[in-house]
Amino acid sequence: MKNLKVKSARAAKDYSQQELADIVGVSRQTIAAIEKGDYNPTIKLCRAICRTLGKTLDELFWEEDEV
């Protein structure tokens, strides 16, 4: 499932995938994979992304329809 929340939060901060990747210390492909839903990041990376984008874990990574 695509993570459009990360994508829109990133766009709101006006970061490119590469800029966000550089800040959180991963490759651009990893950010792209998270946004496309191809990769589930560890909690450590989720927290780094949340801190950078000024969001909470719930706001970016919680899916209401998930069991």
Added chain:
Amino acid sequence: MTNLIVPVIIIVLAIALIFAANKQRKKDGFADYDERQLLIRGNAFQYSFYAVCIYGTLYFLYTRFGGHALMQDGVAVFLGVLLGIAVFAVYSTLSGAQFTKSSPMKAFLIIYGIAILANLLSTGIHIYAHDFVQDGVLTDAVIYPAVALAFLAAFIATLVQGMRDRKAEAEDEDGAEQPGDE
């Protein structure tokens, strides 16, 4: 018995080197691969192991039931290792897990290009010398075209991944939706 001393020493040294490299790598924090890249490289290692197993099994069956060896033993082993490395490199590259900031794509392309040219040159020399086959088996001269082929595969995979990356970066900068995004 004395014939075994050199191979045993080489194997012991190789194992010691692998352990030393692994220890150093842990100390350095696994270069600067991120968590997804490390995961993919683990999968790539798994696939390369399977490829070597399949190659080894097929080659064993061929020599066992085919009646004669296709190539010298050392060459057969080398080609198996080369196959494993090539599978690892191509899979890692196409999955975006081969390059980091400290090991950029351009540097790899240059190294691959030089390796291809050098091995093609050696292949040409051996073609001229007609020494690919000796007593009905392939000699170590086949290593050069095989290495050239392996580097060519890695080179092509790098180019393909480079094009994908550029396209994705351009789409990201334009703010455009990637194909099939919605």
